Amino acid sequence: MSAVNKIAVLTSGGDSQGMNAAVRAVVRSALYRGIEVYGVQRGYQGLLNEDLRQMDLRSVGDIIQRGGTVLQTARCKEFLTPEGQQRGAEVLRNKGIDGLVVIGGDGSYQGANKLSKLGIKTMGLPGTIDNDIPFTDFTIGFDTAVSIVVDAINKLRDTMTSHERSSIVEVMGRHCGDIALYAGLASGAESILVPEVPFDIREISGRMKENFQNGKRHSIIIVAEGAGKGDDIARQVHEYSGIEPRTTVLGHIQRGGTPTHNDRILASRLGDFAVEKLIEGDSAKACGIVKGELVTTDIEQVVTTKKPFDMNLYNLAIRLAQ
Amino acid sequence: MSAVNKIAVLTSGGDSQGMNAAVRAVVRSALYRGIEVYGVQRGYQGLLNEDLRQMDLRSVGDIIQRGGTVLQTARCKEFLTPEGQQRGAEVLRNKGIDGLVVIGGDGSYQGANKLSKLGIKTMGLPGTIDNDIPFTDFTIGFDTAVSIVVDAINKLRDTMTSHERSSIVEVMGRHCGDIALYAGLASGAESILVPEVPFDIREISGRMKENFQNGKRHSIIIVAEGAGKGDDIARQVHEYSGIEPRTTVLGHIQRGGTPTHNDRILASRLGDFAVEKLIEGDSAKACGIVKGELVTTDIEQVVTTKKPFDMNLYNLAIRLAQ
Amino acid sequence: MSAVNKIAVLTSGGDSQGMNAAVRAVVRSALYRGIEVYGVQRGYQGLLNEDLRQMDLRSVGDIIQRGGTVLQTARCKEFLTPEGQQRGAEVLRNKGIDGLVVIGGDGSYQGANKLSKLGIKTMGLPGTIDNDIPFTDFTIGFDTAVSIVVDAINKLRDTMTSHERSSIVEVMGRHCGDIALYAGLASGAESILVPEVPFDIREISGRMKENFQNGKRHSIIIVAEGAGKGDDIARQVHEYSGIEPRTTVLGHIQRGGTPTHNDRILASRLGDFAVEKLIEGDSAKACGIVKGELVTTDIEQVVTTKKPFDMNLYNLAIRLAQ
Amino acid sequence: MSAVNKIAVLTSGGDSQGMNAAVRAVVRSALYRGIEVYGVQRGYQGLLNEDLRQMDLRSVGDIIQRGGTVLQTARCKEFLTPEGQQRGAEVLRNKGIDGLVVIGGDGSYQGANKLSKLGIKTMGLPGTIDNDIPFTDFTIGFDTAVSIVVDAINKLRDTMTSHERSSIVEVMGRHCGDIALYAGLASGAESILVPEVPFDIREISGRMKENFQNGKRHSIIIVAEGAGKGDDIARQVHEYSGIEPRTTVLGHIQRGGTPTHNDRILASRLGDFAVEKLIEGDSAKACGIVKGELVTTDIEQVVTTKKPFDMNLYNLAIRLAQ
Structure with a gap:
């Protein structure tokens, strides 16, 4: 039995290549498992504006290769306030949505964390080109x-x-x-x-x-x-x-630009994995890939840790660039 | 103290993108560690023809981004015979070369294995676009x-x-x-x-x-x-x-085509690693990357094992392509 | 005063890169000149199916860089018959459309020619990768x-x-x-x-x-x-x-693939030019570019002439490839 | 009978994509016509340094697709003086070279003009990405x-x-x-x-x-x-x-970057044409392409004229970008 009935997905913060592949994976993976799925337009701002629509298999057709995000993204000051977060949770609940996948960076994760405390099961996917999110070797877009x-x-x-x-x-x-x-x-x-x-x-x-x-x-x-x-x-x-x-x-x-195959594959794997974890009842987690394996980490921990730098690779680069 | 005094590098079999980056890494890593290094032109055929030249830092300048292999490659029937292998080992010994890095696929590995039995320390690097070599998640060019x-x-x-x-x-x-x-x-x-x-x-x-x-x-x-x-x-x-x-x-x-950054990085890491392993005294090993870590495996085992297929990824692809 | 009141545009035959840029140019050039413009989906087949919609400035936003054709294309046997052509002209007349721009190759041109005899002013634009249309140095997509x-x-x-x-x-x-x-x-x-x-x-x-x-x-x-x-x-x-x-x-x-800048520019110039010629009252013409100048030629002549081959360029190629 | 016995080719000023294709065309076209040809390294500076070498068919093999210029380029203050120009002409004469193709922009053309007054037959080819040279619709690299x-x-x-x-x-x-x-x-x-x-x-x-x-x-x-x-x-x-x-x-x-096919073709045509013109006895001319035809213009006139701007194209762009 699934821990969620209906889920939603949104992209937030700066866009990155592969976000569309992640959205596609969340939608198709949910439908494959018999879960209804909604797309939220323009991130948390769209959530507050109740800008949601139900997605079917064709909603995410022909987007795997596109850069940017068909769900668009926006900054949202209102969602930084407890009132905004409260309101976001209500919008979801009113539609019967009890799970949410958030694709973005640090700020997006913190929003997901807040929503999880208001009863929405949430999963964060690392969508940012900078690769600055810890507990994942790579972010989508990097x-x-x-x-x-x-x-x-x-x-x-x-x-x-x-x-x-x-x-x-x-x-x-x-x-x-x-x-x-x-x-x-x-x-x-x-x-x-x-x-x-x-x-x-x-x-x-x-x-x-x-x-x-x-x-x-x-x-x-x-x-x-x-x-x-x-x-x-x-x-x-x-x-x-x-x-x-x-x-x-x-x-x-x-x-x-069009995402590389690696970003599309990573996004596909993570999107599918996030749905699986929501169904299993997990919440307030960030999904990532570490040494080739998909993992989850508490968002709390992710947003309070600095990503370590790979000095071995750095030294290799210097050694070979003589 | 190093287990090798002078090493050589060759590319063999079908060429693949990133071979040049691997050659560059072998050469510069060796020089960085004070080891002389030779480039063999046209694979084992060139070895038998004594077509070797000493490499310096500039010999591998401006090649990291080039497809193909500046050392070229060729098929060589003569080297399949014990006499040919004997002769190959002699050519190396006559120049005082006691280590060899071979970049290529299955057949190339078997040649390296034979040479190791004739007293030359050898390392194999997986250079083939097919990704058909076991004990490495990825091959150079894939x-x-x-x-x-x-x-x-x-x-x-x-x-x-x-x-x-x-x-x-x-x-x-x-x-x-x-x-x-x-x-x-x-x-x-x-x-x-x-x-x-x-x-x-x-x-x-x-x-x-x-x-x-x-x-x-x-x-x-x-x-x-x-x-x-x-x-x-x-x-x-x-x-x-x-x-x-x-x-x-x-x-x-x-x-x-020009190799992707991933192939260049993989090739750089493996080339550097192969030199390190030769210096440490290893021989008859294939270098690879498994779950993000560089590893060595006996060539013997590599050439007698079939690479497993990733059914999880396959099932994911099917699930998402509805 | 304009010789046409409302025009339509369709793409027909095999698609080619730059067709979207041509559609965009036809639409925006018409609107700029105060002419209503319709897009016909799936070529002549769509015309017979009355699959037309009115276009505004935004209908052709964000398509200049896309390969393929947003109007799609299809083969249509029915339109090869006099009855089909008759019917096509009626569909247009019923909507008050008296001008049509057809983007495609030889067969598409012949359809345009037939429609012109039935009272619709038509212009053909050379849309095919083969560059096999005479009286234009280059076709859109080549x-x-x-x-x-x-x-x-x-x-x-x-x-x-x-x-x-x-x-x-x-x-x-x-x-x-x-x-x-x-x-x-x-x-x-x-x-x-x-x-x-x-x-x-x-x-x-x-x-x-x-x-x-x-x-x-x-x-x-x-x-x-x-x-x-x-x-x-x-x-x-x-x-x-x-x-x-x-x-x-x-x-x-x-x-x-995304059209090159040359195909986008050629398509933009030709699309704009076709609208201008319709407004001036021309019909049954193919638009082309010859020695850098936009020209029109009777479709009749275009479809009965074989494109000459550039032997100078051929000989140059041979001379330089020694 | 040819008006030149031996010719040289150099690239000068900022490099542009397609310069290599032009060098290849000059060399192969000269050899095809039985004229010896030399490559000057690093522009006018290399000329003063007598840095020339004879070219054969293979000297320009495998360069048509490469960006930059294998002949390299450099700024040269000395060549701006009458003494420098005198010396440049002597270097050429001492090798029996009586014709020179210069690939570059404005400054390069002026050097060619000076040399022509000192008895060297010269041809200029427009090599610059800016397209700022008059009497040619397009420059090599644009x-x-x-x-x-x-x-x-x-x-x-x-x-x-x-x-x-x-x-x-x-x-x-x-x-x-x-x-x-x-x-x-x-x-x-x-x-x-x-x-x-x-x-x-x-x-x-x-x-x-x-x-x-x-x-x-x-x-x-x-x-x-x-x-x-x-x-x-x-x-x-x-x-x-x-x-x-x-x-x-x-x-x-x-x-x-690798030159587009258009730059390679333009460079090939112009390089071949420049050799033809030298053989015919022309000198102090700039080669160009106008409305698809190869033409020559006095360098004197080229360097004193400002290239006109295409207002039609500009207005089209504005019209279509509504």
């Missing part, structure tokens, strides 16, 4: 974001080699340097600047100069926005070494 | 191959939707259906035909017909070459259902 | 199709170089070799086999062999489907030269 | 640059739609707005800001606001760097409308 950065650096390489130039690429990641780390390792970046590891631009500049003298034909510094502004770093490198790096700021294109 | 298939299916979707059509996509995988499985799950393929799971075209055809009647606007069957020829399946579907699917055979484009 | 073929050959190059191999790539083009010609020139294909130019496989095989002996590391034969089946050519090359080329059949992926 | 911008905007669309947001995309083009114009038309950008057309941010902001109120789900402003900084425009839009657009600065990725 793989696509890295692929976009790596594709941009592929393009930069050609023109840098022609000119024997250096480039600074500023990527997303306010508190978590994973996009910079993975894209940097994959692109052979000479330096990877992340908020988690202290760095010295003077030393980096010196190494760049030396490498050019030893025959390196181009040089890439990748910097997470949380570690500094690309333009500032460029100015300092110039000051210390005389080299004039070009800066590229990839911005929101890192959030767009 | 992620890129899946991404190419998924990109092709993205293109097919548009035109199928316009015409309300169905497509059969034949992908690589003689003994292992993983490309079909991952690409099928990621693309929302209605049916995934692989050598590991029996199927009934009559039943598949019936379900397709029914789905079209229920409003599905297009339908994809993905078939691993080991499970049948695309054209044959198309003929049978037509016979049973009246539907006329179009067939696409992706062929060798699945082996090309 | 540029994207070529880009897909060239991208596939980019991928093949890597793996061919690693193995010193040759490839045969079969592309679309039953009567017109332009996809093969443009993709072949752009990819440095050694041989380009098209229906318009006789060829001798024995001679081609000899040249391939010679080139390999002179140090060429890979070799591509591109063949338009109208010039032969890839597999047959491969067999003959093998027979004459001993070389074993791999065959890739790109199939319907050539018809999919 | 098509690829536009495709990269359009691809980036494709990605932005998804995420903007999810959030109902607006974006400002800053693209290259200091004096010429063509990248912005073509990419803007192809992407359905609401506003296209170029140096050639005056604009009023207050008015643009008002229109954006109105469009959002009428149901438009996202809005793109594309701005050529010569028309303003993205961030500045964003600030003004915010001030006038309350909308907060996100800025993306694509930077040097617009110069990289």
Whole structure:
């Protein structure tokens, strides 16, 4: 017997690639198991606006490959208040909905946690490109974001080699340097600047100069926005070494595009898993993937823990980018 | 103290995307640890031809993003004989090379195993797009191959939707259906035909017909070459259902293109790990990644075991593609 | 004063990339000029089914970048009969529609021509990937199709170089070799086999062999489907030269994918131009682009003329692929 | 009889995609016609350094698809002086080279002009992504640059739609707005800001606001760097409308990547044509393509004329982006 009768799904916070695949998985997995399922438009704001509609198999047809989220997303100040949360729970209860899957980041999780205390069973899915959520190795959208950065650096390489130039690429990641780390390792970046590891631009500049003298034909510094502004770093490198790096700021294109197969598969697995857990009676949990296995963790714990940084991968990147 | 003094690296068998990143990692990791390293051109054939050259840091510059293999690869009958293997070991010994990293598939591994018995310490890295090597969750090139298939299916979707059509996509995988499985799950393929799971075209055809009647606007069957020829399946579907699917055979484009960041990272990790293991004195091992961790397994065991198929993922794909 | 009061637009025959951009241009250009505009679903079949809906500015929002056609397309036997055509004209007249833009190929043009004789002012836009329509240098979709073929050959190059191999790539083009010609020139294909130019496989095989002996590391034969089946050519090359080329059949992926900017721009220009011409009172014309200028030609003449083949470009390709 | 005995080719100024295809065409076309050909490394600087090598058919193998330029490029102050130019002509004469093809922009053309006065027959090919060279409809690299911008905007669309947001995309083009114009038309950008057309941010902001109120789900402003900084425009839009657009600065990725088939074909045609013209005895000419035909124009005239802006295309873009 299922612990939930009807469930809803919403996407919240910044969108990320693969959210649609997650929505599709939640809807189809629920229907497969005989549970009615509703889509909430525009996150918690839409919930308060009672902007829900029942979903069938076809509601999520032809969306697995689309970036963004068909459910849209929005910020919602009202839902930060106890009154707003109260009201959200009521909207759901009035429709007979007793389970909710929330796809988003930190703030979205906290909303789910509040709702769980008001009697709605909730599951959080990690939807954010930054990979900054702990207790999951990867978030939905991260793989696509890295692929976009790596594709941009592929393009930069050609023109840098022609000119024997250096480039600074500023990527997303306010508190978590994973996009910079993975894209940097994959692109052979000479330096990877992340908020988690202290760095010295003077030393980096010196190494760049030396490498050019030893025959390196181009040089890439990748910097997470949380570690500094690309333009500032460029100015300092110039000051210390005389080299004039070009800066590229990839911005929101890192959030767009068709999701990679990995993001679609991860989203599909997590969406299906979240429904299973709701049916089993779990609540206030964040779903994640750790060492290839699907796991749940108390949302409480997720939102109060900082994601650890993978120093092994970081050191590997440095070792190989000589 | 290192168990090897000088090492060599070669790529063998069919090429796969990420082989260059693996070569780069082997070379730079060895140099970082003070070990001399040689590149063998054209696999075991090049070894017998003494086609080796010493590598420095710049020898592997600007290759991490390139498909194919700068070391090239070739089939070599002579190396299948004890005399050939004997001669290969001698060529290495004459240059003072006592360690060898072989990047390739099954046949390449067996060559490495033979050489290890002749006194050369050897490590195998899984380089093949098919993902058909056991004791590793992923092989180098598999992620890129899946991404190419998924990109092709993205293109097919548009035109199928316009015409309300169905497509059969034949992908690589003689003994292992993983490309079909991952690409099928990621693309929302209605049916995934692989050598590991029996199927009934009559039943598949019936379900397709029914789905079209229920409003599905297009339908994809993905078939691993080991499970049948695309054209044959198309003929049978037509016979049973009246539907006329179009067939696409992706062929060798699945082996090309710039490697994804995942393949580059996997290759970098494995290449570095193989050097570490040679230095530690290991030999006749295959390196792999299992649940996110780097591991070694006796080549003997690897070449005599069949890779298990992931039925959970398969069932998930079917469940979500309703 | 406008010669038309209300117009409709439909897509017909095989779909091609950029059809959506053309539909958008027709709709917005008409509205801009104060003309009501209707979209017909599923081509002439939809017309007979009275499957029309009025379009506003938002009806064509967010489609410029999508492959396929939001109006869908279908074959329609009934419309080949005088009764069907009669009926089609009536459906339009009953709604007060006196102008029609048809986007498609040869057959679609003939339908437009018939309707013009029944009092509906019609304009044809060349929508087909094959570039087989005369009196226009380019058709909508051709540029994207070529880009897909060239991208596939980019991928093949890597793996061919690693193995010193040759490839045969079969592309679309039953009567017109332009996809093969443009993709072949752009990819440095050694041989380009098209229906318009006789060829001798024995001679081609000899040249391939010679080139390999002179140090060429890979070799591509591109063949338009109208010039032969890839597999047959491969067999003959093998027979004459001993070389074993791999065959890739790109199939319907050539018809999919997001349209290139060139196809979107061409479609936008032609869609806008067609509306302008209807307003001016023209009818039974095909719109095209010749030497960069938009032109109209009698449909009658278009459907009875064979598109000439560009031998200069062909000879250039051969000259440069030595 | 040929007017030149030996020719050389160099790339100069900023690199652009397709330069390699042009070099390949010059080399192979010369060899086909029995003329010896040399490649100069690093532009005019390399010429002064006597950094030339003779090219054969294989020297330009496997480069048609590569971005950047295998001949590399560099700025060279010395060559701006009469002494430098004198010396450049001597270096060529000492090797018996009496013809030179220069691929680049304005500055590169002026160098070629000087050399022609010193007895070297010269031809200029338009190699720059900006499309800012007059007497040619398109420059080599422009098509690829536009495709990269359009691809980036494709990605932005998804995420903007999810959030109902607006974006400002800053693209290259200091004096010429063509990248912005073509990419803007192809992407359905609401506003296209170029140096050639005056604009009023207050008015643009008002229109954006109105469009959002009428149901438009996202809005793109594309701005050529010569028309303003993205961030500045964003600030003004915010001030006038309350909308907060996100800025993306694509930077040097617009110069990289594999060239499109159009750039490869244009480069191939122009490279072949330049050799033909040198053989015929022409000199101090810029080659270009106008309305599909290859033409030459006196370099003198090219460097003193400003490229006209296509107001028809601009007006079409505005008309269709309602």
